[in-house]
Amino acid sequence: MLDPHFAGALIGTIALLVAFIHGLRFARLAMLHHTLRRAFTTGAVADPELLGRLFGGxxxxxxxxxxxxxxxxxxxxxxxxxxxxxxxxxxxxxxxxxxxxxxxxxxxxxxxxxxxxxxxxxxxxxxxxx
The missing domain is CATH 1.10.287 (Helix Hairpins)
Structure with a gap:
């Protein structure tokens, strides 16, 4: 029904796509963490509603x-x-x-x-x- 090479390529492509998406999410979280750390070291007041929105609420x-x-x-x-x-x-x-x-x-x-x-x-x- 499906050629084994095709099935392997399909599974590999899906795995690469999932890894890419998770890599982008990790990069976004790292940038958010860096921004929050910089804001806290400068003494910016943390608004709980803003933090909830930043973290995806x-x-x-x-x-x-x-x-x-x-x-x-x-x-x-x-x-x-x-x-x-x-x-x-x-x-x-x-x-x-x-x-x-x-x-x-x-x-x-x-x-x-x-x-x-x-x-x-x-x-x-x-x-x-x-």
Whole structure:
């Protein structure tokens, strides 16, 4: 079905992509750490709300919008998997691709529904952390 060299190249590419993304996150965190250290040594007053935003604290509306976006992306990945299987013109390849597409499809639908339900929530319905 899949050539072993192709599968190895695909796995290697995915591993390199994940390593690159984590490297960028680490670089961003290192720059943030350097900036905060410099601000603290100069005696700048630390605003807790600003620090929360710097370290990635998001509002509920922002998290709901991210759930919508991530859900749509996972549904698109599932459609791409099925489309790949359909282009193979082999019923077993289509069945395999549809099976692979089920996981991102279900997770994407749940995330999209969670984001939609969250965006319809009123301000009193949000439970505050802390």
């Amino acid at each position: 998001r509002t509920q509306a922002e998290r709901d919008a991210l759930d919508n976006r991530n859900g749509a992306m996972l549904i698109a990945v599932a459609a791409a998997c099925v489309g790949f299987g359909w282009l193979q013109a082999d019923p077993s390849a289509l069945r395999l691709a549809a099976g692979v597409a089920l996981f991102p499809l279900f997770v994407g639908v749940v995330l999209a529904l969670r984001g939609r339900a969250g965006s319809r929530r009123g301000p009193r319905d949000v439970v505050r952390d802390g």
